[in-house]
Amino acid sequence: MEEAGVLDVGFSGASFTWSNNRRGRARVSKRLDRFLINGSCLDLSDVISVLHLPRHPSDHAPLKITFSDRSDNSPRPFRFLNVWTSKPELLDVIRQAWNQDVSRSPLRVLCSKLLAMRRAIHTWNKQHFGNIFDVVCSAEVVVKQAEESMDQYASEELQVELSKAQAELRNALLIEEQFWSQKARAKWLKQGDRNSKYFHAVVRQIRIKGIIHRIKLAWTKDMMIGEERNLGGHQC
Template identity: 35%
Template structure:
């Protein structure tokens, strides 16, 4: 990262790179507000990051900070983070029943500030106390709320709950204003390949192939053959590391949802198994982004933070509709969604239900 900031309580850390101009607009113990500008655009917006206290009296100060900010910000504004509060009883499962009066101060604050919940994709809860059986509690403590100006500037905004792996909270990925990129893909050697068991065998078996010609021609042909073989090997044996990451995350969410409903010990063991596998897989993703950014770390940092940043940079919102539900299955991807929509209306018309 090119820039960083820690707030006065040292509990909120913010990192950014040179793709944006970021300045601290306000700093409180539970709230940091940044003014963000994408170069060379002249438009700017505000993002507030929240880490709320757990006590009602402590959160009263936070609600006051937000009301004061709303009176000074007349631009696109998003507030995200751990509010340590829920809006409805459906955002909690387990433990004592939620009392609605505990939500009223939070709800009134959002209304006074003109902020609305952006919703989410993924698991229904963002926090778990990780206890067992009758003592386990899930809550949606983390969320993203925005004002009307934000929706005007970023009509395509998606909030994704990523799998909980190394924390009792799940990371939240916010995608907004991304555009499709068309570019030529060239061969690139990925550093994490060398950690795979069959990597050397692929290189050796293709490098020793006999070629005719002078020395430089032979070297060029060997490199060409080996790079092509490595690309095919990576595609067939490793696959799309980001797609696999998403699939592993879906499995984690699936078993967490199942465990949430049944408290079955087998589901709990499978949940921990896939979490462990995802932690190992994160090392590949982290290696990819280190290499892409052409940065070197002498001291290992917080892998969660680097992973979170890498996903933000990689994810592209291709459509206003990010996914649709067909029966009990979710369909994602531009072509899959288009095919499903065409099939639906064709079946609808040919079934005789449509009348002109």
């Protein structure tokens, strides 16, 4: 799967897709059927869900694939990016936000300091990193322009400018790769080219697998007794 560049999007429903349909200790059940997608398929839909349907009358379960869109406007949680630690001034930003005087209860003080530190880091991030994807695009444009100038008017000064532009692009690409690496929580790197595309696919896979497709309410004995009381002791 890794060599082919395909991902398992997970499933909902029964845990197994095949059974030998025997009884007792001779019965064997496995998850033999999987729905695999590549990176291009991830771009077709925001939500891809796979449901294991009942096996009867076959010994294999059919897989039902659903493509749908999802609008998610909820606030995003704060996540610390490891790439921020490449800037030594981050410690000063955190220290300044944490040392602010707050006269409240101890728990309120802690919450206020954490909130102030979060806002300070957000502001600092916009000033020093900004949108890392826009930075990569801008760096690529600068390198392209420097290459064209070097091709037409070769000089020592233009060579220096091209080297600087290439260094900025390498740094921007490294930051982008570190960002996706952390988001994907991958423990290893693929050999060869940049891994940002691979990490991006892993992040999309994690999001798809983390979607809650349905909630099942399990009725307990106490809940049933309470329902009977609400109905005046009459059972439905």
